[in-house]
Amino acid sequence: MTELRLEGVTYEYPAGVRALDGVDLVIPAGGSLALIGANGSGKTTLARHLDGLLRPTHGRVLIDGEDAATFSVARLAAKVGICFQQPDRQIFQRVVRGEVEFGARRLGASEEEAFARAKEALEAVGLADDLGRHPDDLGETRRKLLTIASVLAMRTSVVVLDEPTTGLDAHGAGRIGGIIRALHEEGRSVVGISHDIRFVAETFDRVVLLDRGRVVLDGTPAEVFAERAWPRLRASGLEPPHAAITGARLGLGSTPTEADVVAALLDREASAVR
Amino acid sequence: MSRIATPSAGGPTAWHDLDPLTRLVVSVGTLVAAVLLTGVVCLLLLTLVAVLLPAALARQLRRVLVTGLLLALPLALSVIIVNVLFSIEGTVVASLGPLEITEEGIALAAEVVARVLTMAGAAVLFYVTTRPSELVASLQHHGVSARLTFVIHNGVAMIPRLAERAHEVTAAQRARGLDTEGNWLRRGRGVVAVAAPTVLSAVRETEMRTLALETRGFTRPGRPTVLRVPHDSSTQRVARWGVALALVLLTLARATGALPC
């Protein structure tokens, strides 16, 4: 499995805007990490460094210890698959099946292998019976799930998902959460970019807050969403998860998810009885 | 979003104060005249009067010269190569191995290069001193249908967006393992895998923009209100008709061969 390491990565857009400013970050093999931050904090820019699409102005990106700059993006795509935020920017096949197989075929999977992977990926995102349909006939929501499926079918050891829950309803978001946890159990690394704080707190075991191209917070959800970190979050225009606010109000310590609130209250009730 | 150079309207000068329609008529007139005139002298005179003078007036002389030359260069070079080196009839002036260079070849090449420079200068002069929205407002003021001016203005805005979209699609496809370097077949397949989503997503987007325009009353018959009225004047109106008349006379002279150059 693949370890990603960013050492002092700085990236300046041609117009001189510094999107990343000396980022040091290690994403261990099998890690599950969420990137959060306001618009323009550098989340997407950072993600595009992970598969070599963008090359740092200063610093290095190491993939399994080797400098990403020495490989072509197509080669790196075998290890790091990115699902972009806008579904329409990549869909072009006439049939859903062809779209999902595209990435897998580019990485050298045979027709049968690609078809098998496509069916499995479509099953995972809940589009199993849309195999033969034209992507345009699927609504915005299912087109989003289609792009996620086409990255899953590439079977890369690192999966990067940019705003995976945008435009999805509760079922859809739940399904994506399940997929990320399943990838994690398979030992593959997952990097997610999301505005949905509750989804982040419940799905990832590490959260990195970016602000103007710098890592300002890096830790478990319990650390990043703990009350002492709230000023830092709010400075980036982010609200802590509802469960964390409730936990603080009830003096239960840091409770980023509802499950934590339930557990803390059960403990308190149990210790009160003793 | 990386914006490709938008025209800088430049500071307020006499040229900028003219109604954009007048500037367009001057530029189109120069282009048509360049088509009709043949002699190098006439063409250079035309450039001096109708391109360089206004450019100086608009304090954009350097930019018009530089951009005009840059645009005209590739074509001018080809013209010289094709016409000087390859034309065989006429008196041979010099020879370069098997190829003879003839006087006629040089004359023709000089004329075409002069015409190319004039046309490039005229187009760049207009582009550099007029923002598309200014021209569109003026055209609407002068009675051109809003649907036509919408298409023109939108067409200009679409160029950088389409180039930008192709850039984004390339990134998305490369992230899915598409290798755009390599042999001819792979490069060919790469072009399709980038061109198709670029075109299709742009076409798909037309549906949403259609709805957005319809809900904002785009299809109301009659002309929409024009907020920025260009400062037109009777002298400019006379000048415009003057240019039109001059072109007609030029065409007649050219047809009957009465044209000196």
Add this chain to the structure above:
Amino acid sequence: MSQAWLRVAGGLAVFALIAVAGMTALAGPDFDDALDTFTLAMVVAIPAGVVAYALIEYLQTRRLDSITRQFDTRTLVLMPVAMALNIVLGTAVASALKIPIYLDSVGTILVAALAGPLAGAATGFLSNVIWTYLAPPPFQSPFAVPFAIVAVAVGLLAGTFARWGWLRPRRGASGQQLAIGSALSVGALVLMTVIALRAWRIADEGRDLAPHADETAFVILGWAAMLLVAGTAIGLVVLLVRWRDLAAAYILLAGVITGVVAAFIAAPIAAGLFGGVTGSGADFVVAAFRQAGADLEQAVLGQSLISDPVDKVITFFVVYLILGAMATRTIARFPQGEYLLPLPDAEDVADRDA
């Protein structure tokens, strides 16, 4: 004759009348003048034909529905995308590839197919106007606007072919239809080659360019051009056989006809204004003709008769692929969309949107 045919016939009659009158009145004795006057005649005849068509419709119905219908909001929003496509693709091809194709009318033919001949013509015309006056560098080309009349002709032809259903997928064609289709394609291939050779011979006054001719440089170039033409046609015939899609034959025919018409209109403009030079790969072919003894006009016509048909066949093919990738629902919403969809009985409908 139904009202619609009456209008079209009227328009064509006026067009033909003015074209012929123009040609005979202005044409000088030899071949060169004939070319110049052909373009001048087109510049007058094409708009006159369209105006006549509109006038007859107005007399018939007091309205101009068949024209205004082609310019609904959806088409007006698509046209700018198509115009940008012409310019961005045209600039990319001109600067990148050094082979004599332009690929600057994909947008024109796409709009013509989806919305109609006049919408296509307007897209072509405005693309060239914007390409010269309003396109930001590096896309600006001061030399586009003189060729606007060519784009108008391409749009009108493409819209009419689409209206006749030539861009309709015809998968699952029977063996017999395939045979006719292949014959048609080979015929078009031969037509293209003959035209190119005849043009070469006109330019060449007797010096034969068949492979055994002596000047090797121009023989190779001649053959390269021929291979390009043949390659395109064969590629389409293969499409015909592998996908059993009869549309390939229609695309080839539409491409050749449009290409030839475009060549005849564009050649005098390129020759007269720019000394036969466009800054693209086509210049080498012109140079070869010139060295083979042709004068400027004939050299440019020879080159155009090779490049334009190939360019238009490729462009029609690209538009066919784009339409193929679009959802039926999207196509059906455009004014002429129904003529682009497979006929209900064709067996392919099921596979297309299974």
Add this chain to the structure above:
Amino acid sequence: MLKLQGVSYRYPGGAHETLHAVTLELAEGTITGLAGAAEAGKSTLCLVAGGLAPRVIGGTIVGDITLDGTDVTSWPMHHLAEHVVTSLQEPAGQLSLIADTVFDEVAFGPANLGLPPEEVVARSDEALHLVGIEDLRERDPERLSGGQQQLVVMAGLLAMRPRHLILDEPVAHLDAAGSRLVLEAITAIATAGTAVLMAEQRSEALATVCDSVAVVAGGNIVARGSPREVLAHPATIAFGIEELPEERLRRRLSKAGLDPDVVAAAT
């Protein structure tokens, strides 16, 4: 007041109806929410209410759509646009692309109506003020954040003084800061007397601003009521609609067998 009475709609070439006998009233000054799972029919209902379906999209419609009692189904789109306007999901896709500044973008609608220049300017500035983006007046609309672009689109619609504003998932693509801006603007718009219909996947957004919420499932309106009532109802959750945070917490706490008053204190 815009009223849909027993309205059913089928897309062109669609095998079955997407909307079935929908009845909905949009009273001035109120914000009506539309909740529903993906592809439940929320977007279609917005397009029908805004008159874009069937006028621009085609398809067949049954039932009455009235504006203060008069039937509007026969009105052309540009006439209806003076009373009902619709904003769609992606702000960037709705810009006219012919405006150099935010002001020109907002003035596009009133200019189309052919109003006198001073009226166009007045309405545009009024809309910018109502939505709270006067400071963006001279900015380039294409170089703004998603939230700001959404506000520009809404201002462009409001400048036509439509009295009915239909928003299809206005905050779906926005971050927390952008959403807050848009939701505050929507509240101000309603208080100024406009009737707002807002379809949204995010239940919190609905709960924050809506006076009433209708739940859409399978093209029918299956429940109506105050946001609290409707969004907490078990049936709503069964339809796949996002639960409100407090309700979800309460449900999980009680399920965990915690003491009721502890549960009450927690939520």
